[in-house]
Amino acid sequence: MINLKKLPALRFLKLFVLIIVLSCSQSKKETKKTTITKSGMNITNSYTYNNLDSLFLIKLKKWKEYSDLAEFLNQYEKTTPREALNNALELKNLTKKAKDSNIIKTLKTPAFNARINVFENEVLRLADMTYIPAISSQQVNKQIENIFSTFNSLNSKIIAIYKKDKFSNSVKIDEVFKKIR
Incomplete structure (x- = not known):
């Protein structure tokens, strides 16, 4: 037999459970809609590297890569960490080429090869x-700074090699020794 005194309590219990289930499902839906954004990933930062003089660029004309x-890399001078990461794979391919x-x-010297290897690693x-x-955005920004630093080193080595080559071509060592005798 059904106890009539417990019937309203049973209805109340069912209603209470239904309300809890509905409220839990709604809060889960709201949680799924929110997206987490990383702070600092959309902040533009500026980076620079030393460009080569036109004299050296003329000598590098044959090296299209x-x-x-x-x-x-000019695109990276003003970029956000997000854009830098989006373009990283293309930069990797250009560096490898x-x-x-x-x-x-x-330019085929051990010192130059070391610098281009370090640049590629960065x-x-x-x-x-x-x-x-x-x-984090700080880690990406630091890595971009490392890339520009190693590219500066690469450019400095190019300048040093061509200046040394120019000096060697202008001064003939054999002629100097002949004058000394």
Whole structure:
């Protein structure tokens, strides 16, 4: 037999459980709608590197991959960490092409090769950052600074090699020794 005194309590209990279930499902829907944005990923930062003089650029005219790389790095001079990560894979490809291309004979020195390898490693690190979901904007900005620093080093080595070559061509060592005798 059904106890009539417990019937309103049972209805109240069912209503209470229904309200709790509905409120929980609504709060879950609201949680799914919110998106988490990383702070600082959309803040534009400025970076610079030392451009080569036109005299050195003329000598590098045959090395098209270098000019493509330098032109692409101009996009990074004012960029956000998000844009930098979005373009990292293309920068990686351009760097690999420049490294693997037929570099001008004058530049084929161990010191230059070391600098281009370090530059490539810094670019590869930035490309790897694209796969890290919890990367911070500070880490990306620091890596971009490292890339520009190593590119400056690469440009400095280009300048040093060509200045040394110019000096060697202007002064003939054999002639100096002949005058000393």
